[in-house]
Structures are given as structure tokens and as C-alpha cells.
Amino acid sequence: MSGVSTGTVDRILHNRGKVSEEAQKKVENVLKEIDYHPNLIARSLALKKNYHFITLIPSFAKGEYWDKLCEGIDKAEQELFSYNVEIERMCFNQYDKSSFDALIPRIEKADCQGVVIATQFRDSVVKLAARLDQLQIPYVLIDAFIENTHCVAYYGTNSYDSGYIAGRLLYEQIRPDENIAIFRFIRKGEMQVTQVTKREEGFRSYLAERNYGGRIYSVQLHADETEKNRSILDAFLEEHREVNAGIIFNSRAHLLGNYFHDKGETFKLIGYDVIDRNVECLNDGSITHLIAQRPEVQGFNCIRALFRHLVLQEKVEQINYMPIDILMKENIKYYNNYI
Amino acid sequence: MSGVSTGTVDRILHNRGKVSEEAQKKVENVLKEIDYHPNLIARSLALKKNYHFITLIPSFAKGEYWDKLCEGIDKAEQELFSYNVEIERMCFNQYDKSSFDALIPRIEKADCQGVVIATQFRDSVVKLAARLDQLQIPYVLIDAFIENTHCVAYYGTNSYDSGYIAGRLLYEQIRPDENIAIFRFIRKGEMQVTQVTKREEGFRSYLAERNYGGRIYSVQLHADETEKNRSILDAFLEEHREVNAGIIFNSRAHLLGNYFHDKGETFKLIGYDVIDRNVECLNDGSITHLIAQRPEVQGFNCIRALFRHLVLQEKVEQINYMPIDILMKENIKYYNNYI
DNA sequence: GCCCGATGTGTGCGCGAGCACAATCAGATA
DNA sequence: TATCTGATTGTGCTCGCGCACACATCGGGC
Numbered sequence: 001m002s003g004v005s006t007g008t009v010d011r012i013l014h015n016r017g018k019v020s021e022e023a024q025k026k027v028e029n030v031l032k033e034i035d036y037h038p039n040l041i042a043r044s045l046a047l048k049k050n051y052h053f054i055t056l057i058p059s060f061a062k063g064e065y066w067d068k069l070c071e072g073i074d075k076a077e078q079e080l081f082s083y084n085v086e087i088e089r090m091c092f093n094q095y096d097k098s099s100f101d102a103l104i105p106r107i108e109k110a111d112c113q114g115v116v117i118a119t120q121f122r123d124s125v126v127k128l129a130a131r132l133d134q135l136q137i138p139y140v141l142i143d144a145f146i147e148n149t150h151c152v153a154y155y156g157t158n159s160y161d162s163g164y165i166a167g168r169l170l171y172e173q174i175r176p177d178e179n180i181a182i183f184r185f186i187r188k189g190e191m192q193v194t195q196v197t198k199r200e201e202g203f204r205s206y207l208a209e210r211n212y213g214g215r216i217y218s219v220q221l222h223a224d225e226t227e228k229n230r231s232i233l234d235a236f237l238e239e240h241r242e243v244n245a246g247i248i249f250n251s252r253a254h255l256l257g258n259y260f261h262d263k264g265e266t267f268k269l270i271g272y273d274v275i276d277r278n279v280e281c282l283n284d285g286s287i288t289h290l291i292a293q294r295p296e297v298q299g300f301n302c303i304r305a306l307f308r309h310l311v312l313q314e315k316v317e318q319i320n321y322m323p324i325d326i327l328m329k330e331n332i333k334y335y336n337n338y339i
Numbered sequence: 340m341s342g343v344s345t346g347t348v349d350r351i352l353h354n355r356g357k358v359s360e361e362a363q364k365k366v367e368n369v370l371k372e373i374d375y376h377p378n379l380i381a382r383s384l385a386l387k388k389n390y391h392f393i394t395l396i397p398s399f400a401k402g403e404y405w406d407k408l409c410e411g412i413d414k415a416e417q418e419l420f421s422y423n424v425e426i427e428r429m430c431f432n433q434y435d436k437s438s439f440d441a442l443i444p445r446i447e448k449a450d451c452q453g454v455v456i457a458t459q460f461r462d463s464v465v466k467l468a469a470r471l472d473q474l475q476i477p478y479v480l481i482d483a484f485i486e487n488t489h490c491v492a493y494y495g496t497n498s499y500d501s502g503y504i505a506g507r508l509l510y511e512q513i514r515p516d517e518n519i520a521i522f523r524f525i526r527k528g529e530m531q532v533t534q535v536t537k538r539e540e541g542f543r544s545y546l547a548e549r550n551y552g553g554r555i556y557s558v559q560l561h562a563d564e565t566e567k568n569r570s571i572l573d574a575f576l577e578e579h580r581e582v583n584a585g586i587i588f589n590s591r592a593h594l595l596g597n598y599f600h601d602k603g604e605t606f607k608l609i610g611y612d613v614i615d616r617n618v619e620c621l622n623d624g625s626i627t628h629l630i631a632q633r634p635e636v637q638g639f640n641c642i643r644a645l646f647r648h649l650v651l652q653e654k655v656e657q658i659n660y661m662p663i664d665i666l667m668k669e670n671i672k673y674y675n676n677y678i
Numbered sequence: 679g680c681c682c683g684a685t686g687t688g689t690g691c692g693c694g695a696g697c698a699c700a701a702t703c704a705g706a707t708a
Numbered sequence: 709t710a711t712c713t714g715a716t717t718g719t720g721c722t723c724g725c726g727c728a729c730a731c732a733t734c735g736g737g738c
Contacts, residue, residue: 006718023716045378045722297677338659
């Protein structure tokens with residue numbers, strides 16, 4: 001259209017220089033005129049580049065949070081198959097920082113084009129991020145945002161606000177001076193996750209703003225010790241017969257739900273995360289509300305962010321707070337994986 | 340790999356016949372061995388087909404439901420640009436069936452490959468669907484599912500259940516015998532939408548199951564007549580001072596929210612749809628809950644369904660109920676357009 | 679022995695881009 | 709005038725696939 005060869009147009013599009021001003025002008029005019037946009041499909045075909053992404057997330061069992069997140073990653077991988085995007089999944093033990101650290105050298109050697117990182121271990125992530133910055137490998141963070149990094153994108157919820165909402169949900173179910181319980185599961189060697197701390201802060205803030213006048217008991221339970229927990233709970237409830245509402249800030253609400261269900265007692269319980277076992281409790285009434293985000297969407301978006309950044313070269317929003325979803329028995333069945 | 344030419348492989352892949360059994364075997368073995376999947380990108384490039392989709396939705400103002408839905412459609416169009424997908428938007432007047440009917444011949448003449456239809460006018464949609472079935476043009480329904488059609492997909496919410504949930508949300512805020520109000524906006528010539536009827540059924544069912552003992556008043560208001568409504572509401576609230584909770588089953592909750600806000604009165608109000616004006620009310624406290632679905636996701640998915648069906652030739656789930664989202668002041672700000 | 683159609687099989691082009699390399703041209707230099 | 713040089717510009721191949729068309733082989737009818 002402008003009377004020059006495709007080679008010249010190519011030079012202009014990618015401004016590789018070596019083009020006369022005259023040609024430049026002519027071509028630019030035509031580009032504007034026809035509102036030219038490169039055909040990304042043809043480009044991807046011609047480039048024939050392979051994209052190797054690595055995901056670094058905690059290992060998981062079927063139906064758990066990270067399993068659902070992985071579903072989203074799988075979906076993204078399928079969808080991007082024809083763009084030669086391949087995803088390598090590396091898992092670490094979320095209760096063992098060293099298992100995370102051990103993966104760092106493997107990533108450096110892997111010759112990958114992008115990394116998705118679950119931010120369980122803040123310091124290690126900062127270290128890894130710095131290394132990736134050096135290597136100019138883009139990365140995406142899931143779960144908690146970490147300021148000192150140059151991540152391409154972050155996907156997670158605002159923990160404080162999700163706790164704040166939990167505050168409202170519980171508060172609306174009790175009298176303004178009714179005592180409540182916060183349940184905690186401690187596992188040997190497991191440190192308190194920031195996320196959980198922040199949720200609790202938000203929760204307490206809401207109650208404080210409402211001038212809530214009850215007492216908040218803290219009940220310590222032990223992961224994987226059902227019998228011991230049973231007696232702790234029995235003792236607690238015996239001592240505090242007036243307490244019939246509580247909250248737990250991680251995804252283990254089902255352990256409590258099962259306890260109350262077995263006992264045939266109704267208790268207003270709020271928990272986090274739509275994992276299969278929590279959903280069962282929601283359905284049988286032993287959990288009243290779940291606060292959640294869509295892990296599948298989160299996983300999908302992480303991969304897509306890398307893809308958009310690298311392949312489509314679009315600008316990706318850096319901080320992406322996931323919507324905070326409120327699930328009850330009545331709407332859980334429609335909480336499908338719309339990706 | 341199997342010693343035959345690409346032409347033969349092509350014949351086998353598309354089973355166009357004219358292939359010896361021997362060649363067939365050899366090629367199939369290799370295909371299995373390398374787990375062959377066609378490169379959709381290259382295919383789409385080679386086919387160089389243009390896809391012309393038409394959307395048939397009500398006309399809208401900025402920030403309204405259908406506007407948001409259109410955002411999703413825009414997004415899909417952008418994303419599918421390189422696949423030569425083009426979308427023509429046809430709008431009708433949602434209060435005038437004839438405006439819908441008038442578009443039917445235009446669609447028939449338009450030589451399109453797919454249609455998205457908002458199901459305001461059931462009979463007309465059935466007629467159009469039958470015509471499209473004849474022409475073998477796939478179509479997707481939004482809003483209400485209509486049984487007698489062969490739509491490729493349907494995206495919408497279950498109206499009954501979304502009303503049922505509203506029942507719970509309101510019930511939890513009142514005493515079990517406290518009187519409440521259902522507000523309705525009547526517009527001249529506007530017929531009651533099925534969706535609204537179903538929501539009310541669900542709502543009443545919930546209360547009935549709870550053995551709710553209060554009275555449910557029905558308050559008739561008039562769209563576009565603010566002054567008249569003000570006096571109707573003044574009169575109603577004067578007569579029924581005990582009523583301070585209510586619901587409205589369409590997206591016009593903001594009209595009531597504004598009324599209560601102006602009056603400086605607190606009233607527990609539940610409404611539908613995250614449209615801009617409802618969000619303002621949620622934020623200033625004049626609406627307590629909104630029940631919603633993500634219109635952007637819905638719009639996006641409709642187009643994507645046609646794309647997947649026609650271009651990717653994937654199987655698309657026919658009935659897709661959208662999640663029923665519960666929005667409050669505290670979580671509305673995170674209700675972004677994650678597509 | 680020749681032409682015929684039927685049945686298999688192979689070849690070449692192009693979709694829209696990227697990229698390496700070849701070609702052209704004007705002016706400077708020997 | 710012939711050669712060289714640097715600045716431009718053009719050409720040709722490739723990516724993986726679809727498709728039209730050319731080609732080869734074989735048996736049957738005249």
C-alpha cells in the first residue's frame with residue numbers, strides 16, 4: 001500500500017532503524033489509515049518460541065485449596081497449549097521453609113521464562129525475587145503481596161478486609177454482648193501465617209467499631225490430633241456454655257464442623273476457603289458461612305498474567321485483589337469454576 | 340514419521356477418505372505415539388475464516404446492567420480479534436416486544452455465524468431460535484433458559500434460588516414476626532418479568548420454611564415518578580411504622596435507597612444487581628445487601644461459548660448457572676471484573 | 679495395445695508475521 | 709572510470725496447517 005517492501009515495513013514496526021524518513025512517513029500513514037494491529041496468532045506461529053513457566057506452590061491433597069488453584073493452572077495450560085506454553089509444577093512443604101529454599105537453585109537452572117510464586121515464606125521469596133530480577137525473569141505472586149519485589153502481578157485477597165467481613169457476618173448472628181470463640185490450630189513447627197494474623201485484626205476491628213461488648217475466647221487446638229481436640233472442645237464448651245458462635249481464620253473449619261455435627265450441637269461457625277470438606281459442612285449446616293476467593297480463577301490468572309506480559313506484551317495490572325466471596329448453604333452450589 | 344506425505348495425513352485427520360487401510364494404520368499409530376494435537380493457531384491462520392457474531396440485548400445507559408454485560412463482550416472481542424471474530428451489537432427496547440421482533444429479519448439477512456440472545460420476550464425468542472436452528476446458526480441465551488430451544492449454551496442465574504438467598508439475608512436481620520415490605524416498580528406497558536416472579540417465589544419459600552410469622556406488605560411504585568413515589572412511601576411508612584426492612588426484586592433498589600437516605604432514615608433494604616447507582620447506596624448504607632451475578636463474566640462467556648463451539652470445536656456445557664454473589668458494603672470494593 | 683475411471687498419494691501455495699541475507703544505489707575514494 | 713562503503717531496501721525462507729490440484733497405479737472394456 002505504501003509502495004515499499006514488507007522488509008521495510010517490518011523494520012518500521014519493530015523500529016530496527018535503517019529506514020529513510022520518507023519511507024517511515026509513508027508507512028506510518030498507511031498503518032494509521034488501516035488501523036493496523038499485528039495478528040498475534042501469526043506472530044506466535046512465526047516466532048515459534050517456547051514458553052516454559054514454573055509454578056512454586058505448596059504440595060496438596062485432592063480437594064484442598066492448592067489443588068483447586070492448580071485446576072486453574074491446568075486450565076490455563078490447556079488454553080495456551082497452542083502458544084507453546086508449558087508449565088512445570090514445583091511443590092514445597094508449606095510447613096518447611098527449607099523445602100522452598102531447596103527449589104531456588106532448581107529454578108535458576110531451569111531456563112524458564114516466568115515463575116508463579118506462592119508467598120508462604122516471605123524472606124525466601126524476597127531472595128528468590130531478587131535473583132529473578134537479576135535474571136530478568138518475570139514472576140507473579142499469589143497469596144500475599146510483598147512490597148520489595150518487582151513482580152509482574154499479584155493475585156490474592158486483602159486479608160484484613162476479609163476478616164472485617166467475617167466480623168460482620170458473625171456479629172449479625174449474635175447479641176451485641178454475647179461471648180464468642182476464636183479457634184486456632186497449632187501444628188508443631190508451623191508458624192502463624194501473616195494472612196491469618198491480618199484476618200484476625202480485621203475481624204476484631206469490626207467488632208470494636210460496633211462496640212461489641214462480649215468476650216472473645218481463644219481456643220488452641222492441635223492439627224491431626226482429633227481425640228485431644230475433642231476433649232479440649234468438650235472442656236471449653238462445658239465451661240462456657242453461653243458460647244455458641246465462633247470463627248476460625250484458616251481452612252480447617254471442617255474439623256470443628258465435624259465435631260459439632262457429631263455432637264449434634266448447633267453452633268454458628270464461620271470459616272475460610274471453599275475446600276471440599278468445608279463445603280460438606282456448609283451443606284450439613286455445621287458451618288454457617290465460608291469466606292472465600294476463587295482459587296481456580298487465581299491460578300488461571302497467574303498464568304495468564306505471565307502470558308499477557310510475555311507473549312501478548314500487554315500491560316498487566318500489578319496488584320489484583322480477588323473478590324471476597326460470601327458462601328452459605330444456599331449459594332454454594334452455584335460456586336462453580338467460571339474461568 | 341509414518342513414511343507418507345502430509346496430504347495423506349491430512350486426509351486421515353479430517354477423514355476425507357481415499358486412504359488405504361495400510362496408510363491409515365501407520366499414521367494413526369504415529370498420531371497416538373506422539374500424542375498429536377493440532378495447533379489451533381496455525382489452523383486458524385490457514386483457514387482465514389471470519390466469524391461474525393451478533394448480540395441481541397436491551398439498549399442501556401452507562402453503568403447499568405446491560406452496559407456491564409457489554410464490557411464483557413468488548414473484552415471478548417478484543418481477545419478474539421486475531422481470530423477474526425467480529426461482533427455486531429443489536430439493541431432492542433426491553434419494554435417493547437416489537438422492537439425485538441423487528442431485529443429478527445435483520446439477523447437472518449446478516450450472514451452471521453453466531454448469535455447471543457437476551458431472553459426478555461420468550462415467544463419471540465422461541466421463534467427466532469427455531470429460525471436459527473433451520474439456518475444452522477448456533478446461538479447462546481442469556482438471562483432465562485428456554486427449554487424448547489437448541490441453544491449452544493445458556494448463562495444466567497437461578498432466579499428462584501437467588502430469591503431464596505435474599506430470604507435468608509433479610510430474615511437474619513429481623514425478628515421472626517417482624518413485618519416487612521416488598522417494593523415493586525410498575526412502568527406503563529411493562530409486564531412483570533418472569534425472573535422477578537421467580538425471585539419472589541424463592542424469597543417467600545425461604546420465609547415459609549422458617550415459619551416466618553410477620554406480614555409481607557406489597558408497595559407499588561411507579562418508575563420515573565419520583566414525587567409520586569415519595570408520597571406513596573411517606574404514606575406507607577406513616578401507616579406502618581413498624582416496618583423497617585424490605586426487598587425489591589429488580590435493579591431499582593437505588594431509587595428506594597435514595598429515598599431513605601434523603602429522609603435520613605435507616606431501613607434494611609435488599610436489592611439486586613451491581614449497577615453503579617446501587618453500589619453508591621451500598622456504600623452509603625442505604626442498601627444493606629445486593630444480590631448479583633457478574634454481568635461482565637456473563638457477557639464474556641457468551642461470546643467465548645460461541646468461539647469455543649465454532650472455532651475450537653470444543654464441547655460447551657449447555658446450562659451454566661452463574662454464581663450468586665452476596666455483596667455488602669464491606670466486600671463491594673473488591674467486586675472487580677475478573678474475567 | 680489403448681483409453682478410461684477409480685482409487686491412492688504427493689506437491690505446492692498461502693495464511694500473516696519474523697528474520698537473515700541479498701541487492702541496490704549514491705557518493706567518496708583511488 | 710573502477711572499486712569500495714554505508715545507508716537503504718527487497719527477497720526468500722519458515723512456522724503448522726488446510727486445501728486444491730497434479731500425479732501414479734491398477735483393472736476393465738473396446
